[in-house]
Amino acid sequence: MLPDSGHPDPLPILRERFGHAAMFPLQERIVRRVLGGGDALVVMPTGSGKSLCYQLPALTLPGPGTSLVFSPLIALMEDQVAALRAKGIRAQYINSSLRRAERERRYAKLAEGAYELVYATPERMHKPEFVQALANLPGSVKLLAVDEAHCITKWGHDFRPAYQQVGQFRRALRSPPTVALTATATAEVRTDIRRTLGLDEVQMPLFASGIDRPNLRFEVLDCWDDDAKLAALAEVARAWPGTGIVYFSLIKQLELFAARISELDLPLELVIYHGQLDAAEKQRVYQRFIQAGPDQRLLLLATNAFGMGVDKSDIRFIVHAQVPGSVESWYQEVGRSGRDGRPSLCSLLYCQDDLAVQQQFVEWMNPDARMLAEAAHHAQAWPHGEFDVDDLRPLLIRRDRGDRRAEACLTVLEKQGVIAPVGSSGRYRFVRPPEADEFDPADIEAKRERDLHRLLDVVKLIKADDQRAFVIDYFGLDADA
Secondary structure, rough: OOOOOOOOOHHHHHHHHHOOOOOOOOHHHHHHHHHHOOOOEEEOOOOOOOOHHHHHHHHOOOOOOOEEOOOOOOHHHHHHHHHHHHHHOOOEEEEEOOHHHHHHHHHHHHHHHHOOEEEEOOOHHOOHHHHHHHHHOOOEEEEEEEEEEHHHHHOOOOOOOHHHHHHHHHOOOOOOOOEEOOOOOOHHHHHHHHHHOOOOOOOOEHHHHHHHHHOOEEEEEEEOOOOHHHHHHHHHHOOOOOOEEOOOHHHHHHHHHHHHOOOOOOOOOOOOOOOOHHHHHHHHHHHHHHOOOOHOOEEEOOOOOOOOOOOOEEEEEEOOOOOOOOOHHHHHOOOOOOOOOEEEEEEEEOOOOHHHHHHHHHHHHHHHHHHHHHHHHHHHHHHOOOOOOOHHHHHHHOOOOOOOHHHHHHHHHHHHHEEEEEOOEEEEEEEEOOOOOOOOOOHHHHHHHHHHHHHHHHHHHHHHHOHHHHHHHHHHOOOOO
């Protein structure tokens, strides 16, 4: 890449600090625009090099200051910072998982200009200490990156209320060059991202990689019962050597299939991953998965708790044994297969009864305003400081132990900033009481309807004659973008 006249050349930084000789053409176009002072909306699959599109300009832009990255995913930001620091890059993260003393230490270092890149959750925008540290920073915030940008909009599949203020915060930073990044965004979501940031399509043009990946084979198989699903899984495992993932919506269904697959004479190694495993077992399974070679034919049965940040290029097949909750989540999950460019299978086993499971999830994931207020009250009154979902569940759910509304309450309270996670242990601490009108019944019902509409889109995907064509049309992107 030849630098534009008057713009810094990123190639020496790319070679010396990232260890790469060149960029992909799309990455180059994005980096060129940002170094020229422009903004960019980036839609690229997970694992395709989105992060370099802001990390490289962040280190190349001249002058004192830092670059700020907002990300809602604490675990992922911690992994990214660890990877940058291993390269000798002065990166750090600030989020609610840190103890107060450590957060204050990092605020002080930020104010001194010690960091080249700072990762933070969007909720930090509302913390005076964070705002003051940025104000005291030598120089300025030279670049703003908004990762998982679909979380900005209520039309996205993982809305984070704090992200709604990112446009106002950007203006308070004197509108530095801004990169908004996501793996999946419909045309409606892209429009809302720009609106929230206060930019239009000319000011923030779209840079999208081709959504069509010819090496991925899509199929939907009608399966009337678990026996039919088991037969389909066995056929896939025999026909596609290498590492594979089978996704389930319910842990009990995952465990049932794990037992039944173990009884079959299949040449594979079977492992499981779900949210109820302890941290040590999750790490063990993750490492085993990453290290598995094709000849070992590892088969992972997992819920959607597995996958974010997974960097493995040779996943040969991904099967959804139960209907997913949205086209976006399905596409993100199948998109983890075949990143090495070799043929890979993406199979969805459709049983109409599974739709009822997802409909129940929609009800569970949208607890009413009364239950949210009650959960906030119990969190504030909890006598032992830190708490987890098992502490609050008996106070909220009196009968059905399978009811997931307690988990949903904690998710909503965390997104609203009422509670904050403590480390990665699944425990929380109380932060503030909710405002009087914070849990609006009309907003809750509107979200529930959006979730049901997304499930209807999954049915349309299943019934489509051509799933590839449906996906291209759904996201409003050309096949080769």
